Amino acid sequence: MQTFADELQALRAQGLYRSMRVISGAQGSRVELDGRQVLLFCSNNYLGLADHPALKRAAVEGAALGAGSGASRLVSGTMDLHERLEARIAAFKGTEAALVFNSGYAANTGIISALVGRGDAIFSDRLNHASIVDGALLSRAGFHRYPHRDMDALERLLQEKGGKGRRLIVTDGVFSMDGDIAPLAKLVQLARRYDALVMVDDAHGSGVLGATGRGSGELCGVLDGIDVHMGTLGKGFGSFGAYAATSATIRDYLVNKARSFIFSTSLPPAVLAASIAALELVDSPEGARLRERLAANTALFKARLAASGFDTMGSQTQIVPIFVGPAKATMEFSGELLEQGLFVQGIRPPTVPAGSCRLRCTIMATHEPAELEQAADTIRRVGKKLGVV
Ligand SMILES: *Cc1c(COP(=O)(O)O)cnc(C)c1O
Numbered sequence: 001m002q003t004f005a006d007e008l009q010a011l012r013a014q015g016l017y018r019s020m021r022v023i024s025g026a027q028g029s030r031v032e033l034d035g036r037q038v039l040l041f042c043s044n045n046y047l048g049l050a051d052h053p054a055l056k057r058a059a060v061e062g063a064a065l066g067a068g069s070g071a072s073r074l075v076s077g078t079m080d081l082h083e084r085l086e087a088r089i090a091a092f093k094g095t096e097a098a099l100v101f102n103s104g105y106a107a108n109t110g111i112i113s114a115l116v117g118r119g120d121a122i123f124s125d126r127l128n129h130a131s132i133v134d135g136a137l138l139s140r141a142g143f144h145r146y147p148h149r150d151m152d153a154l155e156r157l158l159q160e161k162g163g164k165g166r167r168l169i170v171t172d173g174v175f176s177m178d179g180d181i182a183p184l185a186k187l188v189q190l191a192r193r194y195d196a197l198v199m200v201d202d203a204h205g206s207g208v209l210g211a212t213g214r215g216s217g218e219l220c221g222v223l224d225g226i227d228v229h230m231g232t233l234g235k236g237f238g239s240f241g242a243y244a245a246t247s248a249t250i251r252d253y254l255v256n257k258a259r260s261f262i263f264s265t266s267l268p269p270a271v272l273a274a275s276i277a278a279l280e281l282v283d284s285p286e287g288a289r290l291r292e293r294l295a296a297n298t299a300l301f302k303a304r305l306a307a308s309g310f311d312t313m314g315s316q317t318q319i320v321p322i323f324v325g326p327a328k329a330t331m332e333f334s335g336e337l338l339e340q341g342l343f344v345q346g347i348r349p350p351t352v353p354a355g356s357c358r359l360r361c362t363i364m365a366t367h368e369p370a371e372l373e374q375a376a377d378t379i380r381r382v383g384k385k386l387g388v389v
Pocket of ligand 1: 103104105106108129131172176201203204232233234241242
């Protein structure tokens with residue numbers, strides 16, 4: 001039998017070993033890492049809300065109600081702040097109702113395993129987030145994966161699989177490691193034709209994409225065609241937690257069936273208050289300005305990378321991958337960037353398929369133009385030195 005230590009050693013040998021980097025101080029566009037200021041280009045804090053004064057103030061006020069909620073929602077852990085946040089989310093997404101989960105991971109595993117079970121069928125993009133895959137495995141429903149964004153393949157699967165059970169099409173709105181967007185208009189059309197439910201995980205689109213920040217569904221003009229809008233509060237919204245925005249009936253069903261909701265202590269008041277403040281901000285003129293800044297920053301950064309000859313893998317959003325290929329070369333690239341004061345993570349299997357390792361740069365509304373230029377310049381120099389371009 002292989003020991004744990006042996007397995008860890010094997011991961012190291014393959015360039016697949018993972019470890020954590022510790023940040024001291026606040027989550028800004030520059031952070032202190034191992035006692036040194038570095039430029040941050042790998043956070044999902046896209047709008048810079050994580051250290052926004054309005055969110056911090058709301059969190060402090062929420063904390064006055066206590067550090068914890070004391071119980072799960074169905075016991076004594078439902079505070080009026082939970083219901084206020086849910087009403088705010090439903091209003092934002094234009095749905096009848098919403099239900100808050102403790103994290104995106106808990107939301108996906110809970111929602112999917114509740115909505116479908118044995119005898120049902122799940123249709124899932126091959127590049128969907130790991131929490132969707134885990135939810136599908138937990139559900140015991142048939143799990144049918146189609147090639148990335150391939151709607152013809154999805155249609156063939158819908159024709160062939162599923163029988164009489166419930167059918168659920170689930171997709172990332174924005175793909176977290178590629179930064180491209182699901183073809184939601186076509187997907188919703190297929191769902192109607194083949195009588196399937198649509199669930200969109202908009203962890204990276206909510207608050208960020210669309211004219212009013214409603215996410216990838218708004219961008220594609222199909223908000224109304226989505227049955228379950230899953231989104232997270234820890235990325236663009238700068239807080240923590242996640243939600244399903246959906247019909248009153250499905251919300252009620254999830255309250256009764258979603259095990260990650262039922263069997264877990266609910267979010268504490270400081271987090272809820274910060275999330276409510278985040279929604280207010282995203283919906284305000286300041287939110288619109290931040291989205292404009294984010295789009296302009298992304299365009300500038302991508303133009304610089306393209307001019308240097310990097311392959312950004314069809315990114316359509318603020319998630320900007322740089323294709324490298326092998327795991328070791330990717331980690332060498334990110335290690336060298338860090339030495340030059342730029343913090344970008346290399347992404348390897350099992351997060352992405354073998355041979356498609358990449359740097360995953362993420363742009364924030366709070367990056368200054370000079371910081372974007374500096375980052376692009378550092379990437380160009382190191383990329384040349386390592387022979388990536
Ligand atoms: C980050 C992410 C999640 C998980 O959300 P957490 O709140 O961080 O647990 C789920 N889906 C996608 C697509 C994500 O990127």
